[in-house]
Amino acid sequence: MAAMQQQQQQQQQLPTMMLTTYSDGVTEFTCDLFREVSAGKASNSVISPYSVSAALMLSMLGTEGMSKVQIMEALRLSDVPTGNIHEEYRKLHTELNTSGNDVLNIANKIFSKEGLKLKAEYRDNSKLYYGSEMELLNFGGDPEGSRKKINDWVEAQTNNKIQDLIPAGSINALSLIILANAIYFKGSWETKFPTAATAKRQFNVSGTETMDVDMMSAEEQNIPFGWFSKYECTAVELPYEGRNRSMVIVLPNSVEGLSNIEDKLSLAMINEILKGMQRMELEVALPKFKIEAKFDLKGVLAKLGICDVFSPENADLSGMFDSPPADAHISDVVHKAFVEVNEEGTEAAAATGIMIRALSLPQQFVADRPFLFFIRDVTSGTVLFIGKFVRPT
Numbered sequence: 551m552a553a554m555q556q557q558q559q560q561q562q563q564l565p566t567m568m569l570t571t572y573s574d575g576v577t578e579f580t581c582d583l584f585r586e587v588s589a590g591k592a593s594n595s596v597i598s599p600y601s602v603s604a605a606l607m608l609s610m611l612g613t614e615g616m617s618k619v620q621i622m623e624a625l626r627l628s629d630v631p632t633g634n635i636h637e638e639y640r641k642l643h644t645e646l647n648t649s650g651n652d653v654l655n656i657a658n659k660i661f662s663k664e665g666l667k668l669k670a671e672y673r674d675n676s677k678l679y680y681g682s683e684m685e686l687l688n689f690g691g692d693p694e695g696s697r698k699k700i701n702d703w704v705e706a707q708t709n710n711k712i713q714d715l716i717p718a719g720s721i722n723a724l725s726l727i728i729l730a731n732a733i734y735f736k737g738s739w740e741t742k743f744p745t746a747a748t749a750k751r752q753f754n755v756s757g758t759e760t761m762d763v764d765m766m767s768a769e770e771q772n773i774p775f776g777w778f779s780k781y782e783c784t785a786v787e788l789p790y791e792g793r794n795r796s797m798v799i800v801l802p803n804s805v806e807g808l809s810n811i812e813d814k815l816s817l818a819m820i821n822e823i824l825k826g827m828q829r830m831e832l833e834v835a836l837p838k839f840k841i842e843a844k845f846d847l848k849g850v851l852a853k854l855g856i857c858d859v860f861s862p863e864n865a866d867l868s869g870m871f872d873s874p875p876a877d878a879h880i881s882d883v884v885h886k887a888f889v890e891v892n893e894e895g896t897e898a899a900a901a902t903g904i905m906i907r908a909l910s911l912p913q914q915f916v917a918d919r920p921f922l923f924f925i926r927d928v929t930s931g932t933v934l935f936i937g938k939f940v941r942p943t
Contacts, residue, residue, distance in 0.1 A: 572635065573931050579625045582626070583850065587847075588812060594841045594939055594940055595937050597885065597936060598885075598934060602885055604680070605731040606851075607636065607680070608729045609729055610625075611676060611679070615866040639680070650737075652737035652790050654927075655733070658676075659729075660683070660685070660727060661727065663687065663727065664687065664689075667872045669869065693722050704903075708733070716728065716884065724907050728904070731901065733901070733934065735925065736898075737790030739789075739791070739893075739895045743892075745893050749764075751763060753837060755920070768833065771833075771834060772829050773832055774828065775827055775830050784801050787824070787827060788836075793928060795934075798824070798924055807919075808920040808922065837939065838893070839891050840891075862878075865879035880907075883905075887899070887900035922936075923936070
């Protein structure tokens with residue numbers, strides 16, 4: 551106990567962390583974005599900030615001036631010491647797509663209006679850094695057919711988990727480009743939860759409301775666990791087979807404590823939790839759950855400082871077009887995400903479309919109250935998905 555308390559005191563004295571890698575920037579953006587989409591909402595939620603950041607990076611490749619600066623700043627990449635931020639994305643993308651015993655697929659694609667003249671440099675660099683193929687579509691003559699082709703691509707990349715990303719009526723003759731990112735993950739727990747052990751147990755939605763939930767449980771596992779008085783929470787890390795990816799569950803000490811954790815969410819907090827955990831034998835109980843969510847991120851990104859690219863008057867997409875069409879700007883940013891957690895493991899998917907137009911150490915860890923979770927790549931530290939479970943459905 552004394553050793554744990556001393557460790558916590560040392561953690562509380564850690565200074566604010568400096569961004570040192572591209573992955574750090576993505577993680578800070580993850581925290582910023584999740585706070586914005588989750589703030590004040592007492593509902594289950596999941597989002598893939600990595601997918602959103604990838605689509606924004608592909609957009610930024612074609613921007614100049616303040617449009618580029620604002621995206622860089624929102625993605626927390628302005629201070630990352632690197633000569634070519636797009637090359638840093640390529641390296642991380644390659645690493646994520648090639649490592650692990652699980653399934654992790656990440657793909658980018660550009661859908662362009664037939665006859666639109668894109669800069670050769672933009673086409674070449676989008677393929678070089680983002681592996682992004684280009685498909686020409688008849689947005690004006692066949693908007694619904696074009697929408698179906700884009701949505702079919704997203705469905706194929708996400709094992710049919712993300713459907714109808716681009717909503718009906720969103721493509722017309724004024725549509726110029728749609729930039730799409732899709733991410734799909736499927737991992738089996740290193741130590742699976744026995745199906746026979748799953749049983750109905752009480753989940754405390756709030757201080758005054760409880761609901762029954764299918765609670766999975768596994769006998770003692772040697773897994774990372776930590777108790778963090780600074781954040782008034784405990785945390786465990788559950789590895790997937792191969793240990794290249796894991797799910798971290800951050801459980802507040804009190805039923806009403808999740809909002810406090812969300813308010814403090816940051817790169818420093820995530821790193822303190824990850825570094826502060828120690829392996830110990832622990833019984834884990836976790837609800838089975840499935841969450842689906844969709845977001846219109848235009849307003850959210852504007853709150854994070856990305857404004858000019860959404861303005862017909864101020865957007866600078868001169869890095870994308872030979873002769874930028876008048877009033878060319880990003881009209882919409884749509885995102886859908888899915889996650890399912892069961893005895894075998896986790897399946898998660900997400901897609902983003904950017905449309906351009908003219909306590910004491912316990913022997914149990916029981917997640918029986920609202921909690922935060924994130925799925926991360928262990929090697930790079932990149933957070934692939936983040937969400938919260940607050941109410942059984």
